[in-house]
Amino acid sequence: MTAYSKQSKTAASIVVFEATVISGDCAEALQTLGLRVTTLALNEDNVMGLMSSRPDYVLTINFNQYISEVCELLKIPYLAWVIDTPCYPIYDKAINHSHSFTFIYDAAVARRLRQSGVRQVYHLPVAANLERIGRIDFETPDSLAENDISFVANLTRTEYRTSILPHLSAQTREGCKRLIASLDRPDGFEHLSTQLGDEFISTLKLESNYPLAGDRYLSVAEKLAYLLGREHSWQERIDVIQQLEERFCVAVYGNEEWQAQTGSYVGHADHFTEMPRIFQRSKINLNIIRSFVESGLPMRVFDVLSCGGFLVTNDKEDLHRLFTAGKDLVIYRDTQDLIEICGYYLEHDEERRAIAQQSRATLAQNHTFLQRMTDMLSTVQSELRGEPGAFSRWYR
Structure with a gap:
């Protein structure tokens, strides 16, 4: 047009x-x-x-x-x-x-x-931009990109952790801890803001002196839900990686915040030059969509698949609307399920490659x-x- x-x-x-x-x-x-x-x-x-x-x-x-x-x-x-x-x-x-x-x-x-x-x-x-990916030289040897399991993502220290949590009373801190834990459920974030009553929000603001405010189309409760959601995702990423590295060879790429949390950190990866080679040459590429993302898919999904990489991801609604689970990518339910999936596909090369090949075709057709x-x-x-x-x- x-x-x-x-x-x-x-x-x-x-x-x-x-x-x-x-x-x-x-x-x-x-x-x-x-x-x-x-x-x-x-x-x-x-x-x-x-x-x-x-x-x-x-x-x-x-x-x-x-x-x-x-x-x-x-x-x-x-x-x-x-x-x-x-x-x-x-x-x-x-x-x-x-x-x-x-x-x-x-x-x-x-x-x-x-x-x-x-x-x-x-x-x-x-x-996905398959034409741009097609211009990358994937033939150049790069042993640093050849991993059993790769995770490419930053670990961002949250405002809750740095500016709110240190000032909270034990009671308020425990309340936040329960709310954050509720995000372990797939639909947890959908209901989080409704659990944040005015009294709890006032207490948190008073104790932390954090300038918590909403906007025209965002309530204060919804803003606080995002802050707690970011903290949950911080914890979730660390927990998943630490459990995987006990059993498999894992490589984590991202910012230096990872260094204190995992022995699998290998450094930063440039989005346009290094990441595509990592995605193509890793046997398994991990995607952990943040808990406060309700239905959408991050760029990592499309970046991995566009390089012909094999993707294992946690669940979001758009995965089922845009792709076919088990055909284009593999979805895990929880960390134990993820461990079992990784063990299976590390031993089944042909199945893994077939899924990666199909996902790229799906991108070309629809995305x-x-x-x-x-x-x-x-x-x-x-x-x-x-x-x-x-x-x-x-x-x-």
Whole structure:
């Protein structure tokens, strides 16, 4: 599809503001679709420069309320693709601007915003750039990438651990501990904010002096739920890795925070050059989706599969809507199940390779950036014609 400029019959212009990952993949796909693409660093000068350049569209990775304000003033459609949880700017009133169109990788978050009165918000999963991966030289020997089990992820020390927990009374600390433990259940986060009553929140704020606040579309209880969820995921990642490394040869790539938690830490891996080789050459690639992500899938899922890697992951709803468990990837229920799965597939090479091969074919058919940018533009153009765009290709 080719989008055309409102001012002429030439191809439409779009400014893509750069982000650490996927903005380049989006720009490449948009160029393939025939748009005139300009990529810019995200800074104040370039945002204000929109007033003179007047593109037909603006795209960012994650929502930026200041760009939304400028585009609303200029009446330029602003497209935001939210790929992080939590993304706090989406709860600002700016997300409901008439020229803002927000696409969120987690359908549960998008649906809740719609229920709160935000109309132009949609579900759009992340994707794979198979062409970019195809340009990588996988033939160069790299013994550091050849692992039995690899986990590529940062371990981020949480605000709860550093700024809240040290100041809590024993009683409040125990209450938080029980709430965090409740996230071991698959549906735990869905119900967490309803367990956080006003009295408990007031006590926590008073004891910790932490500036806990909500936003237009985010309650204080929901904000606290995210803080506790992040702490649960911190603990979960450490626990899973420590149990795996007792039985298998594990390699953990990420930030230096891992060093104090595991003997399997091997260092940082560059997203565009080193990670693809790790994903392709590891026998098993592990994915631990954070407990506060309700239904969506992180980039790691698509990155691993795009390299022809074999993926074992914990469960989220989008896995069943976008892929076929046991055919494209393998889902584990709990840590004991994960240990048994890893033991099985380390001994069954042919089954493992067949699943990895099939998953890449599934990506090519259904989950490319070209398809995502087509869906995004089609939705926005429908809305601009006065025809409501579909909430999601995978959810009604």
